[in-house]
Amino acid sequence: MMMMKFLFMMIFMIPLCFMKNMFWLVQMMLFFMMFLFMNLNLNIMCFFNMSYMFYCDIISFGLILLSIWICSLMIMASESLFKLNFYFNFFLFNVIFLLIMLYLTFSVLNLLLFYFFFEASLIPTLLLIIGWGYQPERIQAGMYLLFYTLFGSLPLLMGIIYIFNDLNTMTIYFLKFFNMNMYLLYISMIFAFLVKMPMYFVHLWLPKAHVEAPVSGSMILAGIMLKLGGYGLLRVMIFLQEVNLKLNYIWIIISLVGGLFISMKCFCQVDMKSLIAYSSVAHMSMVIGGIMVMNYWGFIGSYILMISHGLCSSGMFCLANINYERLHSRSLYINSGMMNFMPSMSLWWFLLLSSNMAAPPSLNLLGEISLINSLVSWSNISMILLMMISFFSAGYSLYLYSYIQHGKYFQGLYSFYVGSSREYLLLFLHWFPLNMMILKVDFISIWF
Amino acid sequence: MAALIKLRHMPLVQRSVWNHFNKVSRNISTSKKNSDTATTACETKTEDKNWVSYGFDYTSKEEDTNAHHATFFFSVTLCIVFGGVCWAYSPDVHMRDWAQREAFLELRRREKAGLPPISPNFIDPKLIKLPDESELCDVEIII
Numbered sequence: 002m003m004m005m006k007f008l009f010m011m012i013f014m015i016p017l018c019f020m021k022n023m024f025w026l027v028q029m030m031l032f033f034m035m036f037l038f039m040n041l042n043l044n045i046m047c048f049f050n051m052s053y054m055f056y057c058d059i060i061s062f063g064l065i066l067l068s069i070w071i072c073s074l075m076i077m078a079s080e081s082l083f084k085l086n087f088y089f090n091f092f093l094f095n096v097i098f099l100l101i102m103l104y105l106t107f108s109v110l111n112l113l114l115f116y117f118f119f120e121a122s123l124i125p126t127l128l129l130i131i132g133w134g135y136q137p138e139r140i141q142a143g144m145y146l147l148f149y150t151l152f153g154s155l156p157l158l159m160g161i162i163y164i165f166n167d168l169n170t171m172t173i174y175f176l177k178f179f180n181m182n183m184y185l186l187y188i189s190m191i192f193a194f195l196v197k198m199p200m201y202f203v204h205l206w207l208p209k210a211h212v213e214a215p216v217s218g219s220m221i222l223a224g225i226m227l228k229l230g231g232y233g234l235l236r237v238m239i240f241l242q243e244v245n246l247k248l249n250y251i252w253i254i255i256s257l258v259g260g261l262f263i264s265m266k267c268f269c270q271v272d273m274k275s276l277i278a279y280s281s282v283a284h285m286s287m288v289i290g291g292i293m294v295m296n297y298w299g300f301i302g303s304y305i306l307m308i309s310h311g312l313c314s315s316g317m318f319c320l321a322n323i324n325y326e327r328l329h330s331r332s333l334y335i336n337s338g339m340m341n342f343m344p345s346m347s348l349w350w351f352l353l354l355s356s357n358m359a360a361p362p363s364l365n366l367l368g369e370i371s372l373i374n375s376l377v378s379w380s381n382i383s384m385i386l387l388m389m390i391s392f393f394s395a396g397y398s399l400y401l402y403s404y405i406q407h408g409k410y411f412q413g414l415y416s417f418y419v420g421s422s423r424e425y426l427l428l429f430l431h432w433f434p435l436n437m438m439i440l441k442v443d444f445i446s447i448w449f
Numbered sequence: 450m451a452a453l454i455k456l457r458h459m460p461l462v463q464r465s466v467w468n469h470f471n472k473v474s475r476n477i478s479t480s481k482k483n484s485d486t487a488t489t490a491c492e493t494k495t496e497d498k499n500w501v502s503y504g505f506d507y508t509s510k511e512e513d514t515n516a517h518h519a520t521f522f523f524s525v526t527l528c529i530v531f532g533g534v535c536w537a538y539s540p541d542v543h544m545r546d547w548a549q550r551e552a553f554l555e556l557r558r559r560e561k562a563g564l565p566p567i568s569p570n571f572i573d574p575k576l577i578k579l580p581d582e583s584e585l586c587d588v589e590i591i592i
Contacts, residue, residue, distance in 0.1 A: 025516040032520075033527065036523070036528045039535075040535045421502060423503060423504030441536060444536060
């Protein structure tokens with residue numbers, strides 16, 4: 002009943018998107034839905050809200066909250082579409098449709114339905130990138146996004162159908178009683194999620210898609226779409242534990258070493274959004290490592306890092322867009338010395354970038370500590386890789402901050418608006434859960 | 450009686466009386482009167498001249514202010530303040546804190562009594578049915 006309530010609230014917001022002057026109302030309805038969802042579902046320690054095809058457990062709950070929050074912030078960030086009257090009705094419909102797909106992905110009981118909505122959430126994302134992106138490269142970016150994900154997910158579909166053939170059930174809750182001991186099934190099931198996360202060798206779609214997407218597309222990609230992979234891995238690991246214990250070293254090594262290379266590559270980026278996108282890959286590499294080691298702290302650390310990275314990266318993309326709206330360039334050379342013009346914005350750059358590098362008291366810190374603990378307990382040698390990844394992530398976050406804020410400003414600037422109240426609210430709403438949720442983490446960290 | 454029938458001319462009578470009185474009390478004076486209406490061009494209120502938008506709507510101040518108030522209410526007041534209070538102060542969800550307290554009390558009791566934290570026969574050994582050695586020879590040992 003509870004899940005249907007929110008599903009219908011979202012479905013009936015669709016006609017609201019097409020009415021006149023409803024842009025801010027849709028955003029406010031999404032905030033209201035977030036408030037209701039957050040406070041009506043406080044019994045999150047077990048599976049709850051079980052119904053015919055819906056359920057909620059702690060992972061679903063946190064990720065649905067994150068999706069609703071990021072979707073409402075997406076609308077707040079895209080005010081320029083409303084001002085320029087650029088098909089904002091269809092944009093709102095896209096956002097609500099994407100939110101429905103994500104909500105259903107996280108809340109259905111059936112593995113095949115999960116797959117269906119997992120793939121269906123790609124369509125509005127593709128439309129967002131191609132419809133409202135800024136550069137002509139967005140067509141290639143859309144193709145990369147689509148085909149990388151579809152390439153990974155066809156084996157997943159075959160695996161799901163095989164599971165149904167074998168077990169005669171698709172209910173996610175019942176899969177924990179089974180143990181599928183087949184290597185081919187294992188690789189086919191997890192490959193889609195590794196592409197989505199993304200792991201190092203299949204990560205190429207991410208810098209393209211994140212950079213070419215409009216701010217709302219970047220926010221939802223960094224905020225939630227990457228976590229679909231993590232959520233899928235967490236669900237699918239339940240019945241693949243035995244094979245995973247034999248093969249997990251492959252994925253952990255690829256993702257950790259790849260995360261190291263990607264962190265080093267961040268220092269070479271000229272494009273702000275590209276730097277933030279590569280830093281997403283580095284963070285997600287640690288998340289993959291945490292899930293693959295299969296200990297409790299690994300799961301907890303990866304889940305916390307997923308939530309905190311969603312908020313942090315999404316906030317950084319908002320900041321990059323705030324700069325882009327004024328200077329029409331994402332280049333680091335042009336965006337330097339911003340502290341001279343928007344000193345209040347440098348507060349938000351600092352807060353979000355310090356969270357990105359897992360400085361206390363952010364939630365990223367807790368996630369990284371748990372992940373470091375779990376990965377080091379799996380193997381002492383991963384200490385070296387983790388040390389380098391954490392060090393370089395601090396390095397490129399500081400590099401980005403000091404390049405953008407300090408130094409001489411670009412002489413070609415004329416004049417622009419300092420920073421409207423809406424933009425500060427947008428960044429505050431990203432930062433506040435990030436730094437305040439650490440005060441009561443047991444809502445997202447303790448699973449039993 | 451005749452006056453009653455003539456009542457339909459009453460508006461005409463009223464109008465002629467009014468005109469008469471106006472003509473009689475006509476005068477010309479150049480001093481400022483209270484009854485003069487202001488005829489200067491209407492000024493916009495000074496607060497509307499250079500208003501700074503909150504960022505929600507750059508054309509209409511009223512819509513901008515409405516959107517600003519509503520957005521801050523729904524996001525900050527509702528979600529962050531009320532939601533945060535509910536999260537932070539919700540009573541012991543699923544009795545987790547109670548369970549931890551009970552566990553610590555039990556551990557302290559057992560420590561004082563010299564018992565191990567948990568007895569090796571927590572489940573009665575007679576109820577556990579282990580498989581035979583013959584069934585176990587193929588199973589891989591994973592540590």
